[in-house]
Amino acid sequence: MKSIERILLENKAWSKEKLMDDADFFKRLEKIQKPDFLWIGCSDSRVPANEVTNTDPGEMFVHRNIANMVVHTDLNLLSVLQYAVEVLEVKHVIVCGHYGCGGVRAALGNQSLGIINKWLRNIKDVYHNHRDEVDALGDIDIKTNRLVELNVMEQVTNLAKTSIIQHAWKHHNRPTLHGWVYSLSDGILKELYSMDESSGIDPIYQYDNP
Numbered sequence: 001m002k003s004i005e006r007i008l009l010e011n012k013a014w015s016k017e018k019l020m021d022d023a024d025f026f027k028r029l030e031k032i033q034k035p036d037f038l039w040i041g042c043s044d045s046r047v048p049a050n051e052v053t054n055t056d057p058g059e060m061f062v063h064r065n066i067a068n069m070v071v072h073t074d075l076n077l078l079s080v081l082q083y084a085v086e087v088l089e090v091k092h093v094i095v096c097g098h099y100g101c102g103g104v105r106a107a108l109g110n111q112s113l114g115i116i117n118k119w120l121r122n123i124k125d126v127y128h129n130h131r132d133e134v135d136a137l138g139d140i141d142i143k144t145n146r147l148v149e150l151n152v153m154e155q156v157t158n159l160a161k162t163s164i165i166q167h168a169w170k171h172h173n174r175p176t177l178h179g180w181v182y183s184l185s186d187g188i189l190k191e192l193y194s195m196d197e198s199s200g201i202d203p204i205y206q207y208d209n210p
């Protein structure tokens with residue numbers, strides 16, 4: 001059987017299993033989604049948001065891109081963020097990186113990879129700001145993993161620089177921003193960093209009337 005046929009068959013089996021557990025499962029979700037969480041993760045197939053958090057459909061709004069970036073000109077990410085914060089009223093936004101991230105590793109190298117160069121440039125900028133710390137680590141795997149952590153913290157801070165988050169903090173005291181890293185070797189999420197309405201940011205990024 002072709003792999004594409006297999007996943008369609010698996011879908012039928014999954015739907016049946018859900019209905020056996022809870023006959024109203026799909027009916028309930030059809031009417032409304034009210035997730036508490038927005039997940040901004042890496043596109044890597046080994047870090048699926050729902051599976052690693054054991055959450056069901058309806059519990060998590062998800063955006064994924066290469067190396068879980070929050071880029072201030074990315075209309076896709078910003079649209080997801082605005083919808084999640086202003087319409088779904090999520091309580092938490094999670095930026096989740098993962099050790100061994102191919103995007104972060106590529107950003108530490110010098111090979112030209114085509115259009116993705118422009119995306120990885122944002123990670124090179126994070127490295128540039130922490131060059132001394134990262135270079136002191138020596139081994140490429142250790143360097144990559146530290147840059148994964150630094151990148152997650154940088155992307156959380158990038159969220160705090162948006163007028164979307166600043167507006168929600170000022171008027172609704174939410175959401176809390178979280179920076180996590182997932183370990184491919186044991187499946188565990190590590191909490192690295194968090195920010196909320198009481199966290200300060202560099203005043204140059206703070207809007208008077210967000």
Ligand SMILES: [Zn+2]
Pocket residue numbers: 042043044066067098100101102103104
């Ligand atoms: Zn990755």
